[in-house]
Amino acid sequence: MTCAWRWAAGLAAGLALYIGLPYLLVQRGGLGVIQRGDPRGRQVALTFDDGPDPESTPAVLDALRAAGVRASFFILPQRARRHPLLLQRLLDEGHEVLPHAHRHQHAWTLLPWAAFRDPLLATRDVSRLTGTGVRFQRPPHGAYTLATLLGQRAAGVTGVHWTVEARDWAADATPESVRAEVRRQVQPGGVIVLHDAGPGARTTPAALPAILRDLHDRDFEVVQLRDLRGARPGTLRDVWANLRGR
Numbered sequence: 001m002t003c004a005w006r007w008a009a010g011l012a013a014g015l016a017l018y019i020g021l022p023y024l025l026v027q028r029g030g031l032g033v034i035q036r037g038d039p040r041g042r043q044v045a046l047t048f049d050d051g052p053d054p055e056s057t058p059a060v061l062d063a064l065r066a067a068g069v070r071a072s073f074f075i076l077p078q079r080a081r082r083h084p085l086l087l088q089r090l091l092d093e094g095h096e097v098l099p100h101a102h103r104h105q106h107a108w109t110l111l112p113w114a115a116f117r118d119p120l121l122a123t124r125d126v127s128r129l130t131g132t133g134v135r136f137q138r139p140p141h142g143a144y145t146l147a148t149l150l151g152q153r154a155a156g157v158t159g160v161h162w163t164v165e166a167r168d169w170a171a172d173a174t175p176e177s178v179r180a181e182v183r184r185q186v187q188p189g190g191v192i193v194l195h196d197a198g199p200g201a202r203t204t205p206a207a208l209p210a211i212l213r214d215l216h217d218r219d220f221e222v223v224q225l226r227d228l229r230g231a232r233p234g235t236l237r238d239v240w241a242n243l244r245g246r
Helices: 003-028 057-067 077-083 084-092 112-130 145-154 175-185 198-202 204-217 236-243
Strands: 043-049 074-075 096-099 191-195 221-223
Touching: 003 057, 003 145, 003 236, 057 204, 074 077, 074 084, 077 084, 077 112, 084 112, 096 112, 096 145, 096 191, 096 198, 175 204, 191 198, 191 204, 204 221
Parallel strands: 043 074, 043 191, 043 221, 074 096
Antiparallel strands: none
8 A cells, every 4th residue: 555545544534533423423323412302292492503693583582482482592602792682681581592603613624623622612601601501512513523522521511413403594495494394303302403593594583483383283392402301412322213214
């Protein structure tokens, strides 16, 4: 084997360990992350990413308040600093405020040191902004590397994934398509991911009242992550079930 081939083989093995295994085991398989609660109940957790945004988050909060629902918001600390009154409204209305990212960038595009530091910085900043401890973190796009996992461990947080992705961020998404995706995918114990800022904010605020009505009509109890009964980090047995498409 030539030096070039050895170098290429080493690079491939390194990428498989650094990105491939986390993608397969964590992002696809749910190992070590919160992905669902007790499937024998009627609870679902409702989560939002990328905010707060004064153009779209207030409409989301209005819909939640009208329905008497509290949700979990994975926020970007720099946005929260720019809009302190909106952050305060999230807290005053009893929503769970959690870290999303220090830099909203896909983990695969970050250098390892940056990917490691991002959960640490985001967790520190959100804890300072809210004055409370932080248990969970969701990285942008739900993407992981080995450095991301080590950073979450160093920050003392557990990653959160989802079982329902309504694709509110897609270029062809409409409020009707987002509502239909939630209705099609939701199951007892599920975790729903929507967006109150960014591309998803084009559709989610308009779709949310109907989504909440659908969940109520199907006797789902909509809760925050911290109230989702039976939620726990996934095990190797869960990985096998997820990869088989349970």
